[in-house]
Amino acid sequence: TTTPVNVTVTGAAGQIGYALLFRIASGQLLGPDTPVKLRLLEIPQGVKAAEGTAMELDDCAFPLLAGIDIFDDPKQGFEGANVALLVGARPRSKGMERGDLLEANGGIFGPQGEAINAGAADDIRVLVVGNPANTNALIAQQHAPDVPAERFTAMTRLDHNRALSQLASKTGAPVSAIKNLTIWGNHSATQYPDIFHATVDGKNAAELVDQSWLESDFIPTVAKRGAAIIEARGASSAASAANAAIDHVHDWVNGTADDSWTSAAIVSDGSYGVPEGLISSFPVRAKGGKWEIVQGLEISEFSRGKIDASVNELVEERDAVKELGLV
Numbered sequence: 262t263t264t265p266v267n268v269t270v271t272g273a274a275g276q277i278g279y280a281l282l283f284r285i286a287s288g289q290l291l292g293p294d295t296p297v298k299l300r301l302l303e304i305p306q307g308v309k310a311a312e313g314t315a316m317e318l319d320d321c322a323f324p325l326l327a328g329i330d331i332f333d334d335p336k337q338g339f340e341g342a343n344v345a346l347l348v349g350a351r352p353r354s355k356g357m358e359r360g361d362l363l364e365a366n367g368g369i370f371g372p373q374g375e376a377i378n379a380g381a382a383d384d385i386r387v388l389v390v391g392n393p394a395n396t397n398a399l400i401a402q403q404h405a406p407d408v409p410a411e412r413f414t415a416m417t418r419l420d421h422n423r424a425l426s427q428l429a430s431k432t433g434a435p436v437s438a439i440k441n442l443t444i445w446g447n448h449s450a451t452q453y454p455d456i457f458h459a460t461v462d463g464k465n466a467a468e469l470v471d472q473s474w475l476e477s478d479f480i481p482t483v484a485k486r487g488a489a490i491i492e493a494r495g496a497s498s499a500a501s502a503a504n505a506a507i508d509h510v511h512d513w514v515n516g517t518a519d520d521s522w523t524s525a526a527i528v529s530d531g532s533y534g535v536p537e538g539l540i541s542s543f544p545v546r547a548k549g550g551k552w553e554i555v556q557g558l559e560i561s562e563f564s565r566g567k568i569d570a571s572v573n574e575l576v577e578e579r580d581a582v583k584e585l586g587l588v
């Protein structure tokens with residue numbers, strides 16, 4: 262197709278936005294044959310910086326970049342959007358209660374959901390990156406009753422990629438040798454990176470490592486990687502987060518390979534005992550532009566406990582936003 266695809270990015274002037282926009286414009290989000298029009302959404306204070314980023318995008322002379330528009334009004338920002346990357350969010354400041362954080366984000370993601378409902382294209386696909394991503398995605402989805410619920414997703418691909426990399430370095434195999442790893446649950450410290458169905462060069466991953474490495478090294482390292490990067494870099498993990506967002510949307514649109522799966526937080530159909538309607542991370546494949554949950558995996562008692570703990574946190578977040586009247 263030569264008709265440009267409209268890609269809306271919120272929080273466009275932020276760190277992740279800066280790492281993301283150039284890759285979208287270069288064709289890495291949708292492929293080398295698809296021109297894109299960028300719609301950058303910011304809060305009013307962010308517009309000037311977004312204009313600066315747009316100047317740099319112009320200066321890259323990307324052949325696939327068919328235009329850039331900048332907005333501070335969600336209704337305009339999501340007009341005609343085919344893909345929406347919701348990156349801008351209210352960060353948790355020191356001493357902020359969870360209820361305050363959820364309320365602040367409800368004020369962002371509720372109106373964005375309404376704007377998507379009102380004006381996005383029929384094929385709109387939404388990825389929420391801004392935290393708490395799963396619950397922000399739920400809020401947006403609940404404000405977009407005319408959009409199929411499964412079009413709202415949240416990002417656990419960075420957790421998935423971190424887990425791949427940790428397992429590769431432990432086993433000495435390249436990441437390309439690892440298949441069928443899963444992140445379950447919430448994009449938070451309770452997430453569960455599951456290697457029991459994963460293979461490394463065709464061998465069961467869990468049999469290549471010992472349980473103590475799994476429990477006291479692998480799982481906490483993956484869950485706390487974001488904090489370790491802030492500690493080392495003095496800034497948060499923006500480039501790897503942007504990379505994971507690209508991976509998520511690219512796979513959603515173009516499909517995943519048959520011989521493996523990936524992880525994404527998508528609306529639950531009740532699979533694996535995850536309450537229907539929650540936006541939770543699952544083992545997924547993409548086919549024909551849709552995510553499908555990989556079915557029939559045997560879940561050990563150890564895994565069950567970890568999945569339940571993370572899913573329970575999602576239930577609590579959902580109940581909290583319900584109580585605040587945000588969904």
Ligand code: NDP
Nearest residue numbers: 271272274275276277302303307349350352391392498502
């Ligand atoms: P970043 O671009 O670094 O991060 C944006 C969001 O992504 C945060 O909520 C952050 O959560 C989340 N995130 C998810 N995964 C990761 C990860 N692996 N590493 C780091 N962050 C991750 O934030 P900035 O402050 O640089 O930029 C935010 C921009 O959004 C600002 O320009 C602001 O003006 C804008 N904004 C726009 C809104 C809108 O368009 N309506 C609304 C609110 C803000 P966490 O904080 O938990 O790390």
